[in-house]
Amino acid sequence: MRRDPKVLLMGEDIGPLGGVFRVTDGLHREFGPQRVVDTPLAESGIIGTAVGLAMAGYRPVCEIQFDGFIFPGFDQITTQLAKLTYRSGGRVPMPVVIRVPYGGGIGAIEHHSESPEALFAHTAGLRVISPAAPADAFTMIQQAIASPDPVLFFEPKARYWDKAEVDVEAPVDLSEEAVSTGLHAARVVRPGTDVTLAGYGPTVKTLLAAADAAEQEGHSLEVIDLRSISPLDVATVAASVRRTGRLVVAHEAPVFFGAGAELAARIGEQCFYDLEAPVLRVGGFHMPYPASVHEEEYLPGLDRVLDAVDRSLAH
Amino acid sequence: MDVSSTTDTHPTPVTTSTSADPDTLVQLLDPQGRRLDHPRYAGWAAHLDDDAVRGLYRDMVLTRRFDAEATSLQRQGELGLWPPSLGQEAAQVGSGRALAAQDFVFPSYREHGVALTRGLDVRALLRVFRGIEHGGWDPKAHNFHLYSFVIGSHALHATGYAMGVQRDGDVGTGEPDRDRAVVVYVGDGATSQGDVHEAMVFAAVTNAPVVFVCQNNQWAISVPTAGQARVPLSRRGDGVGIPSVRVDGNDVLATYAVTAEALDRARSGGGPTFIEAYTYRMGAHTTSDDPTRYRTREEEESWRQRDPIDRVRAYLGRAGRADAEFFAAVEAEAEELGRSTREYCRALTASPATAMFESVYAARHPLVEEERAAFEAYQASFAEPTRDDELHAPVSDARAAVAL
Numbered sequence: 095m096r097r098d099p100k101v102l103l104m105g106e107d108i109g110p111l112g113g114v115f116r117v118t119d120g121l122h123r124e125f126g127p128q129r130v131v132d133t134p135l136a137e138s139g140i141i142g143t144a145v146g147l148a149m150a151g152y153r154p155v156c157e158i159q160f161d162g163f164i165f166p167g168f169d170q171i172t173t174q175l176a177k178l179t180y181r182s183g184g185r186v187p188m189p190v191v192i193r194v195p196y197g198g199g200i201g202a203i204e205h206h207s208e209s210p211e212a213l214f215a216h217t218a219g220l221r222v223i224s225p226a227a228p229a230d231a232f233t234m235i236q237q238a239i240a241s242p243d244p245v246l247f248f249e250p251k252a253r254y255w256d257k258a259e260v261d262v263e264a265p266v267d268l269s270e271e272a273v274s275t276g277l278h279a280a281r282v283v284r285p286g287t288d289v290t291l292a293g294y295g296p297t298v299k300t301l302l303a304a305a306d307a308a309e310q311e312g313h314s315l316e317v318i319d320l321r322s323i324s325p326l327d328v329a330t331v332a333a334s335v336r337r338t339g340r341l342v343v344a345h346e347a348p349v350f351f352g353a354g355a356e357l358a359a360r361i362g363e364q365c366f367y368d369l370e371a372p373v374l375r376v377g378g379f380h381m382p383y384p385a386s387v388h389e390e391e392y393l394p395g396l397d398r399v400l401d402a403v404d405r406s407l408a409h
Numbered sequence: 410m411d412v413s414s415t416t417d418t419h420p421t422p423v424t425t426s427t428s429a430d431p432d433t434l435v436q437l438l439d440p441q442g443r444r445l446d447h448p449r450y451a452g453w454a455a456h457l458d459d460d461a462v463r464g465l466y467r468d469m470v471l472t473r474r475f476d477a478e479a480t481s482l483q484r485q486g487e488l489g490l491w492p493p494s495l496g497q498e499a500a501q502v503g504s505g506r507a508l509a510a511q512d513f514v515f516p517s518y519r520e521h522g523v524a525l526t527r528g529l530d531v532r533a534l535l536r537v538f539r540g541i542e543h544g545g546w547d548p549k550a551h552n553f554h555l556y557s558f559v560i561g562s563h564a565l566h567a568t569g570y571a572m573g574v575q576r577d578g579d580v581g582t583g584e585p586d587r588d589r590a591v592v593v594y595v596g597d598g599a600t601s602q603g604d605v606h607e608a609m610v611f612a613a614v615t616n617a618p619v620v621f622v623c624q625n626n627q628w629a630i631s632v633p634t635a636g637q638a639r640v641p642l643s644r645r646g647d648g649v650g651i652p653s654v655r656v657d658g659n660d661v662l663a664t665y666a667v668t669a670e671a672l673d674r675a676r677s678g679g680g681p682t683f684i685e686a687y688t689y690r691m692g693a694h695t696t697s698d699d700p701t702r703y704r705t706r707e708e709e710e711s712w713r714q715r716d717p718i719d720r721v722r723a724y725l726g727r728a729g730r731a732d733a734e735f736f737a738a739v740e741a742e743a744e745e746l747g748r749s750t751r752e753y754c755r756a757l758t759a760s761p762a763t764a765m766f767e768s769v770y771a772a773r774h775p776l777v778e779e780e781r782a783a784f785e786a787y788q789a790s791f792a793e794p795t796r797d798d799e800l801h802a803p804v805s806d807a808r809a810a811v812a813l
C-alpha cells in the first residue's frame with residue numbers, strides 16, 4: 095500500500111476494528127478511510143464496486159469476512175469479475191484480490207468453516223491460491239495484488255495463529271514473470287521417496303505432521319504445497335510421482351468434484367506407467383460442513399492421511 | 410481508541426427529517442416509566458392492563474437472565490460463541506408478544522427474547538452455539554424458524570412464506586384464528602444486503618403479509634448505522650412503497666403497539682410494513698467481539714439511562730401496579746431459569762459422528778451412503794484413541810478473535 099497509492103482495501107469491519115481476525119489491524123490508522131474502507135454490509139456490493147474501481151484504475155483488495163459469506167458476492171465474482179477481461183478482448187484487466195478466511199478447525203458455528211475453493215477454480219478467468227505458511231502469505235499477497243487478473247486469496251483461518259520469522263525487508267519479486275508463473279508454482283516442502291503427499295493451505299501442516307509420523311514408522315513421504323489451485327502446477331507433482339510412484343491428495347473441501355479430483359485425473363493421464371497405486375484422495379464428505387462437535391472427524395486429519403498412505407503402500 | 414476515524418468514515422447523516430431525532434420516535438412509555446399518549450398507536454396498547462404489563466416485564470427479565478447465563482457459559486468454555494441480546498429485550502418481547510400463535514417468525518441470530526415469547530424452550534438455542542447441531546428445534550412447533558447466520562438471507566424466505574400464506578387464502582378472511590402474518594427480524598447492517606432490498610421489493614409488489622422488524626441497535630459489529638444509511642432506515646420502506654414506522658425499541662409498549670398494528674394490516678390483506686425499532690446493543694456483538702475498539706463508554710452509559718427493563722419497573726412500581734412480592738417472584742423465576750440453563754447446557758453431549766451423515770438429503774443418496782460406510786469401516790479400524798490430538802492448535806486461541 096505504501097508502494098502503490100492505487101491499492102485500496104474494502105470490507106466489513108476492516109477499519110478501526112482491524113477485521114474480525116485483525117488482519118488489517120493498524121492499516122486504517124496509517125492509510126485512512128479512503129484506502130481502508132469499512133463498507134456497508136453487502137458482499138455483492140463490495141465485489142461489484144471493486145469491479146468498477148478496477149476499471150477506474152484502482153487495485154481493490156476485498157475482504158470477505160468468512161468463507162460462508164462469499165456467496166452473496168458469488169454472482170459478481172463469477173459472472174462479472176471473472177469474465178470482463180475475456181469479454182473486452184483483454185482491454186479491461188481486473189486487478190482485484192478477494193481475501194477469504196476459509197476452512198475449519200476453529201470450532202465455529204454454521205457458515206464460518208467452509209472450503210468453497212473448487213467453485214472458483216471451476217470458473218475460468220479467476221486465479222485461486224492459498225498460502226500455507228507465514229512467509230508465503232507475505233509474498234503471495236503482494237504478488238496477488240500485483241497480478242493483473244482477479245485472484246481469490248484463500249487464507250487458512252486455522253493457521254492465523256501460526257508464527258514464523260518473515261523477512262519483511264527482503265524484496266518480493268513483483269515482475270510480470272514472477273506474478274504470472276511464480277505465483278502458481280508448487281513447492282516441495284519436504285523431500286521423500288515412498289509416497290507423495292499433495293495439499294494446500296490448512297492441510298499442508300497436517301501433511302508435514304503425517305510425514306513426521308510416517309518417518310517413525312519407516313516410511314519416507316514427500317510433501318508438496320500446491321500453493322495454487324487454479325492454475326494447478328501439475329508438473330511439480332508429476333515429477334515427484336515419477337520418483338515415488340504414489341500420490342495422496344488431501345484438502346478440507348469435499349472430495350467429490352474437488353481440487354483433488356482434477357489433480358488425480360491429470361496425474362493419471364501423465365504418470366500412468368509410473369504409478370504403483372491409484373491416486374488416493376482424502377478430504378471432506380459430501381455434506382454441508384457439520385456442527386463443530388464433528389469437525390475433527392470431518393476434517394482430513396493426521397490419521398485419515400496416514401490411513402490413505404497405508405492403503406497406497408498396500409498396493 | 411479510534412472513534413474519530415469511525416466518524417470520518419461514516420459522517421453523521423444530514424437529514425431534514427424530524428424522525429431522525431430519537432425524541433420523535435413512537436413512544437408510549439418514557440424512560441422515567443410514565444405512560445404517554447400517541448394519536449395513532451396508543452389505542453393498540455390500550456388493552457394492556459397491569460397484568461399484561463407485568464407479563465411483559467417478566468418476559469424481559471427472563472430474557473435478560475437467560476442471556477446473561479449463556480454469556481457466562483461461553484466465558485466458561487461451555488459454548489463456542491454467544492450473541493448477547495442485552496439491551497434489546499423490549500424490541501424483542503414487545504414485537505414478539507404482539508404475534509398470534511399462527512403467525513410465523515423468521516429470526517436472525519439474536520432473537521432470544523422473541524423465542525421466549527413464542528413458547529420455545531430457549532435453552533434449545535444453546536445447541537447451535539455449543540456446536541452440537543445447526544438447528545436444534547422444530548421450526549413448526551412454535552412457528553419460529555431456525556436462526557439465520559447469513560445476513561439478510563431469511564428476509565426473502567419470510568417474504569416467500571408470506572406469499573404462500575396469501576395463496577392459502579389465510580389473509581383478509583376476517584376470521585381471527587385463520588388470518589396469518591409473517592415477521593422477519595433483521596439488523597440495521599442487514600438492510601444493506603441485496604437480499605433484504607429484494608425481499609422488500611417482492612413484499613411490496615405482491616402485497617405479502619410480512620412485517621419487517623429491523624432492530625436498529627446502532628452497530629453492525631464495528632460499523633455504526635451511518636455506515637449503512639444516510640437517512641433513517643425506515644425511509645427504505647418509502648422507496649419501495651412499504652409503510653414504515655420508527656419506534657422507540659426500548660419501549661416495550663410502543664414496540665408492541667406498532668407491531669400489533671402492522672400485523673393487523675398484514676393479516677387483513679393490507680400488505681407489508683417496515684418497522685425500525687430504535688434500540689441499542691449494550692453488550693458485545695458476540696462474545697468474540699471487543700466493543701471498546703469502536704465505541705465509547707459514554708455512549709454506552711447514555712443508553713444505559715434508557716434501559717428497557719428499568720422503565721417498566723418504574724412504571725409498575727410507581728402506582729403500586731406491582732408489589733415487592735411480584736418482583737421477588739420474577740427474580741426467583743429468573744434465577745431458576747439461569748440454573749436450569751446451566752444444567753441443560755452442561756448436559757448437552759455430542760451425538761455419534763455418524764450423525765453428521767444424516768439428513769444431507771431427504772431421499773436415499775448413494776454417494777452419502779458410500780461415504781458413510783467407508784467412514785464407519787475406518788472408525789471401526791481404531792482400537793485406540795487417534796493421533797490427531799497432537800496436531801490440533803488450541804481451539805481457545807483460535808476462538809479468541811473469531812467474530813460471528
Ligand SMILES: Cc1ncc(C[n+]2csc(CCOP(=O)(O)OP(=O)(O)O)c2C)c(N)n1
Pocket residue numbers: 106135137159163166519558559560595596597598599600624626628629630690694813
Ligand atoms: C452475508 C454475511 N456477511 C457477513 C456476515 C458477518 N457478520 C455477522 S453479524 C454482522 C453484523 C450484523 O449487523 P446487523 O445486521 O446490524 O445485526 P446485529 O448483529 O447488530 O443485530 C456481520 C458483518 C454474515 N453473518 N453474513
